[in-house]
Amino acid sequence: ESEALPFVASKVSQYSCQRKTTLNNCNKKFTDAFEIMAENYEFKENEIFCLEFLRAASVLKFLPFPVIRMKDIQGLPCMGDRVRDVIEEIIEEGESSRAKEVLNDERYKSFKQFTSVFGVGVKTSEKWYRMGLRTLEDIKADKSLKLSKMQKAGFLYYEDLVSCVSKAEADAVSLIVRNTVCTFLPDALVTITGGFRRGKKTGHDIDFLITNPGPREDDDLLHKVVDLWKKQGLLLYCDIIESTFLKEQMPSRKVDAMDSFQKCFAILKLCQPRVDNSCYNTSKNIDMAEVKDWKAIRVDLIIAPFEQYAFALLGWTGSRQFGRDLRRYAIHEKKMILDNHALYDRKKRIFLKARSEEEIFAHLDLDYVEPWERNA
Ligand code: ATP
Ligand code: MN
Ligand code: MN
CATH class of the missing domain: 1.10.150.20 (5' to 3' exonuclease, C-terminal subdomain)
Structure with missing residues (x-):
C-alpha cells in the first residue's frame, strides 16, 4: 500500500492545496531565482507576473527530483514562457542572468x-x-x-528584527504567551501557527492563534495581556486592531484579503539568560551591565471566536501560496468561498461549519494536507 507511485507530470494539480509540499526542496537553484523575479514584480505592483513566478516556484518545490533538463518539466502546470526561459538558462549556465540583473537593479x-x-x-x-x-x-x-509609530519601532529594533527568530526563541516566547493568556483565561487554547507550525526552523516572526473553547467570551483578553506585558517591561511595541467581523458576513472573495479578527502586531522583549562567563569577564574587565541580554522579537497574536477557530488556523498556518490556492480552488472548482472566518457554499447558499482543519478539507473534497506539507 505504501509503495511509491510513478511520478506523472500531467497529473500534478495546478493548485498547491492538491499537492504535498515539504521543506525538502530539491530545486532551490530555480525557486530562489523565481522568488527574486516575483519580488521584483511585487515591487512593481505587477501582480500577474508576480503570481506566475510564485506558482512556478511552488510547483518546483513539490517536485520529488531536481530538474536537470527541459524534458523534466514537460507536462507540469504553471510553466509559462517567462518561467521556462529562466529554467532553461539555469540548466545551461548554472544561473539566471535575469535574476542577477534584478539583484543589481537600483530600484530593487x-x-x-x-x-x-x-x-x-x-x-x-x-x-x-x-x-x-x-x-x-x-x-x-x-x-x-x-x-509612523510602527516604522519608528522598525528602525529602533532593526538589527534584532532582521535576524531570524529561532525555534528555541519561538518556544521561549510561546511559554510567555501561554502563561500570560492563561492568567486571564485558564481554558484558552493557544496555538503556534505560521511557519513554525509548518515545521520551519526559523521565521521572521511568531504567529499565535488564541481561542476560548468555553461559553465565555472575553473581548478584553488581548488588552489585558498587553497591559500586563507593559507592566512587566516586556512590551517594546504593540498595535491592537479591533475586530470588524459582522455576524454572518460573506467570506471575502479576494485571494489575498486581510481578515477581520481582533489582533495585535507586537514586538516583545525576550530576555536571554547570559551564559555564565564571569571568570572571563572579570579578568577582561568587561562591565556586564553594558552587555545587551535581550532580543526584540516580532509576535502576531490573533483572537478567534471558537466556531471560527479551524478557519483561522488554516488561514494563519499558511503558507501564503497554499492559502491563495485553497481559496482559488474553492471558488473555481467548488463554487465555494473560503476565508479565515468561514466557508460558504454558493450553490446550496449555506455556511459549512467546521471544528477542525480536516473538516474544511473534507467540505472541499480535498485530501487532508498536514501543516508540514503546506510549504508551497
Ligand atoms: P515567516 O516565517 O516569515 O513568518 P510565515 O509563513 O509565518 O513566514 P507570516 O507573514 O507570519 O508568514 O504569515 C503567516 C500566515 O498568516 C500566512 O499564511 C499569511 O497569509 C497569513 N497572514 C499574515 N498576515 C495576515 C493578515 N494581516 N491577515 C490575514 N492573514 C494574514
Ligand atoms: Mn510568521
Ligand atoms: Mn506573521
Missing part, C-alpha cells in the same frame, strides 16, 4: 532595504524612492520624513 535594491523595516511596505518604499532616497541611511538622515 532600495525596495529590498526599505521593506526589510517593520511597518514599511511597497507603497512607502515607492514614495521614498520617488523622493530620491535609496538606502536606509538616507531615510535615517532625512529628518523631515514623518515615520
Whole structure:
C-alpha cells in the first residue's frame, strides 16, 4: 500500500492545496531565482507576473527530483514562457542572468532595504524612492520624513528584527504567551501557527492563534495581556486592531484579503539568560551591565471566536501560496468561498461549519494536507 507511485507530470494539480509540499526542496537553484523575479514584480505592483513566478516556484518545490533538463518539466502546470526561459538558462549556465540583473537593479535594491523595516511596505518604499532616497541611511538622515509609530519601532529594533527568530526563541516566547493568556483565561487554547507550525526552523516572526473553547467570551483578553506585558517591561511595541467581523458576513472573495479578527502586531522583549562567563569577564574587565541580554522579537497574536477557530488556523498556518490556492480552488472548482472566518457554499447558499482543519478539507473534497506539507 505504501509503495511509491510513478511520478506523472500531467497529473500534478495546478493548485498547491492538491499537492504535498515539504521543506525538502530539491530545486532551490530555480525557486530562489523565481522568488527574486516575483519580488521584483511585487515591487512593481505587477501582480500577474508576480503570481506566475510564485506558482512556478511552488510547483518546483513539490517536485520529488531536481530538474536537470527541459524534458523534466514537460507536462507540469504553471510553466509559462517567462518561467521556462529562466529554467532553461539555469540548466545551461548554472544561473539566471535575469535574476542577477534584478539583484543589481537600483530600484530593487532600495525596495529590498526599505521593506526589510517593520511597518514599511511597497507603497512607502515607492514614495521614498520617488523622493530620491535609496538606502536606509538616507531615510535615517532625512529628518523631515514623518515615520509612523510602527516604522519608528522598525528602525529602533532593526538589527534584532532582521535576524531570524529561532525555534528555541519561538518556544521561549510561546511559554510567555501561554502563561500570560492563561492568567486571564485558564481554558484558552493557544496555538503556534505560521511557519513554525509548518515545521520551519526559523521565521521572521511568531504567529499565535488564541481561542476560548468555553461559553465565555472575553473581548478584553488581548488588552489585558498587553497591559500586563507593559507592566512587566516586556512590551517594546504593540498595535491592537479591533475586530470588524459582522455576524454572518460573506467570506471575502479576494485571494489575498486581510481578515477581520481582533489582533495585535507586537514586538516583545525576550530576555536571554547570559551564559555564565564571569571568570572571563572579570579578568577582561568587561562591565556586564553594558552587555545587551535581550532580543526584540516580532509576535502576531490573533483572537478567534471558537466556531471560527479551524478557519483561522488554516488561514494563519499558511503558507501564503497554499492559502491563495485553497481559496482559488474553492471558488473555481467548488463554487465555494473560503476565508479565515468561514466557508460558504454558493450553490446550496449555506455556511459549512467546521471544528477542525480536516473538516474544511473534507467540505472541499480535498485530501487532508498536514501543516508540514503546506510549504508551497
Ligand atoms: P515567516 O516565517 O516569515 O513568518 P510565515 O509563513 O509565518 O513566514 P507570516 O507573514 O507570519 O508568514 O504569515 C503567516 C500566515 O498568516 C500566512 O499564511 C499569511 O497569509 C497569513 N497572514 C499574515 N498576515 C495576515 C493578515 N494581516 N491577515 C490575514 N492573514 C494574514
Ligand atoms: Mn510568521
Ligand atoms: Mn506573521
